[in-house]
Amino acid sequence: MKNLRRKGLICRCGGTINVQKAFIEGFLINANVCEKCGDTGLPLDTAKELLRLREEARKIKTTRKILRIGNSIGVTLPQEAAGIGFKEGQKVEIELLGEGEIGIKRKV
Numbered sequence: 001m002k003n004l005r006r007k008g009l010i011c012r013c014g015g016t017i018n019v020q021k022a023f024i025e026g027f028l029i030n031a032n033v034c035e036k037c038g039d040t041g042l043p044l045d046t047a048k049e050l051l052r053l054r055e056e057a058r059k060i061k062t063t064r065k066i067l068r069i070g071n072s073i074g075v076t077l078p079q080e081a082a083g084i085g086f087k088e089g090q091k092v093e094i095e096l097l098g099e100g101e102i103g104i105k106r107k108v
Contacts, residue, residue: 013037027053056083077104 009017015036022031022040029050032041042050059080066073077086086092091107 011037011039013039017041024050025054027057029053053084056080059083 009032011017011034013034013036015034017032017034019030020033021028022033024031024040024042027050029042030046032043033039060078060083062078064075064078066075085106092104093107095103095105097103
């Protein structure tokens with residue numbers, strides 16, 4: 001995980017604040033994290049991004065059936081997935097997250 005030191009930002013505990021990826025409300029986003037106490041905060045632009053992601057998640061949350069596609073199985077994504085950058089023909093990476101859970105992310 002890449003850490004970026006926030007120039008001049010010191011936590012109330014005296015630790016240095018770094019920017020790093022953190023799971024906030026289930027979303028992996030950049031956050032200000034104290035290296036000493038672990039206190040986490042969000043810069044304004046990231047807080048706005050979190051609000052946008054919450055709205056997109058609300059639109060996308062749905063139940064889908066697994067389909068047979070030739071010798072494979074697949075799941076269709078709702079049209080609202082375009083709001084977070086998914087598009088037809090795009091390559092995606094699929095990973096196992098846990099028992100009965102997979103994650104899908106755009107391949108860049």
